[in-house]
Amino acid sequence: MKTKQILMAGALALSMVLSGGMLTGCSNSSNTKDTKTSEVTKKKEVKTIGQKTKDSKSLKMTNNTGKKITVFETKSSSEESFSDNLLEDGDAVKNKEERTLYYDVKENDKLDVKICLQDQDKTFVFKDVDPADTKKVDVSLKEDKVNLDVTKKDGSTVTLTPSEDSAKTEDEKKDEQEVKQEEKKEEKKEETAKADSSNKSNTSELKKDTTASTSNTSSNKNNTGSSKPSNSGNSSNSNSSKPAEHTHNWVAQYKTVNIPEKGHNEQVLVQAAYDEQVPVTEMKEFAICNNCGADVTANPTAHMKNSLLNGGNCGGYHSEWREVVTGYNTVHHDAVYETRYVVDSPATTKQELTGYKCSGCGKTKAN
Structure with a gap:
């Protein structure tokens, strides 16, 4: 029995020596690998909008439209026209790209923004963005209209929709300007026609006076030379009567205006914060009976002796390495939130007065 124990102890020692050598070898290999992979990465150049x-002033802007932004212009709310495109030729803000926007506004003014997407001839204008209360801006696209999701400095969000006429194409704007110019021309023609009519009326009155005077002179001559009465004066008065003036019958004209949906983003709790107990383990050596498989680590000799005294045949044991839990570490998990869009007011339509049109002559006038 002593011989078996000596042989088993020698085998255990040899196993520990070999294990130590293997662990030492792995450690050296790991150090070499870490040395080879330790490289300094170059920082990516951060792009901006504007100089x-x-x-x-500056704020963070992220493109969430799913398309490239090719035009980005700004101005103070009190200024007439926008700046030139802040994006350089060939530059575009890609989808999901975040940039820092630099802009200038006059004191106490708010910021106006103009945006155009790639392959679109529509521009979207947003007015009165408050620079003092804005932390960042997300550009989004909904139903072919660009929106600005503004995150305020207190963490709340608000969605800005484009101004009413900003989404019109350049051709539509040109058509409106041409219609207005035609209306102005028609008004000038009518004013000129009225002036000509007034001049003709005055000329006609003058002719009537001259004709009446001539008629009276002729009548006097006829009375002197003949007893026949003259009706030339009455005939002239009946033929020079004025035509009745046209009275406009103005009929209100309306157009249907689409009012887009309004809403805001909210932070919604998905998973509450919690603490997790993570077990800590280590490898420990155990003495196991060769015959019955009992754990005899505490006293192998007593186990063997007790087995022999009770007619058993437990005459040896071997060592095993087992992973055991030695304690627990507390790992804290923060609460998880997600952003959800909440509708404040659904999309609707309304009738907007655009002006008036005469039912008789077709003339129009502005509201």
């Missing part, structure tokens, strides 16, 4: 100056 940073000592007076400029």
